[in-house]
């Protein structure tokens with residue numbers, strides 16, 4: 440039975456909702472992390488006392504990841520579930536993206552995720568049980584213009600999951616990925632920058648609904664969970680009707696999406 444979890448990116452969006460549902464619906468105790476301590480403390484105060492511990496810090500810092508892991512491992516009885524949820528994007532033409540921005544996305548979305556995954560694999564394999572859940576994206580299967588670095592990290596996460604599934608067969612450790620489509624959160628505000636206006640883009644599914652699907656997925660055996668009808672339809676279209684899919688991405692997505700990003704960045 441899953442009792443103790445570590446959830447990254449717990450200060451907003453999907454991560455915050457994951458903590459709520461793991462505590463309320465699954466009776467778990469959660470170590471919640473993100474950089475914004477005030478947000479984490481507010482979340483802990485909203486849930487029953489003693490059920491949420493917080494550790495604030497920057498996942499791009501390997502020293503912080505070591506400290507975080509020491510605390511996770513010390514949870515009584517060990518860690519049953521790692522949720523690598525923290526992530527960010529930066530909507531921009533690839534040619535204009537700065538090395539700092541690219542490094543930051545890769546550090547958080549990929550390096551931190553791989554580091555914590557490796558620590559969890561060692562810990563859980565020796566106990567013979569546990570789950571490692573990567574919050575990836577529908578963009579781990581398909582491309583999107585003006586998001587190349589973000590999309591590359593999500594493809595890498597999906598590749599990691601595919602490979603680790605084979606490697607961990609028979610160990611009692613399950614590695615899998617939840618792949619949401621567009622979800623209401625702060626993600627797009629971050630990706631468009633402070634001045635970005637997001638009302639031109641579709642709103643996406645409520646985080647609580649997406650998280651309900653993810654939490655149900657803890658009871659399953661899938662490697663990849665597409666969390667909503669739109670995500671499933673998008674990946675199915677790309678797989679089974681690649682011609683029309685390519686056409687729509689080249690025509691609609693590059694034109695509309697690129698235009699809106701340029702407009703947002705001028706605001």
Ligand SMILES: NC(=O)c1ccc[n+]([C@@H]2O[C@H](COP(=O)([O-])OP(=O)(O)OC[C@H]3O[C@@H](n4cnc5c(N)ncnc54)[C@H](OP(=O)(O)O)[C@@H]3O)[C@@H](O)[C@H]2O)c1
Pocket residue numbers: 447448449450451452453454472473474475476478496497498499524525526527547574575576577618619620621622623624625626627629643
């Ligand atoms: N929203 C979508 O449309 C969508 C769709 C598919 C997949 N996803 C994925 O879902 C996951 C959660 O995103 P979200 O939509 O919930 O976005 P969000 O509301 O922006 O949340 C991102 C979380 O990551 C944390 N984070 C960012 N940089 C960090 C760093 N350097 N160190 C520690 N924590 C950091 C943020 O906390 P602090 O700022 O407090 O550090 C925040 O808690 C991401 O992996 C994203 O790629 C999102």
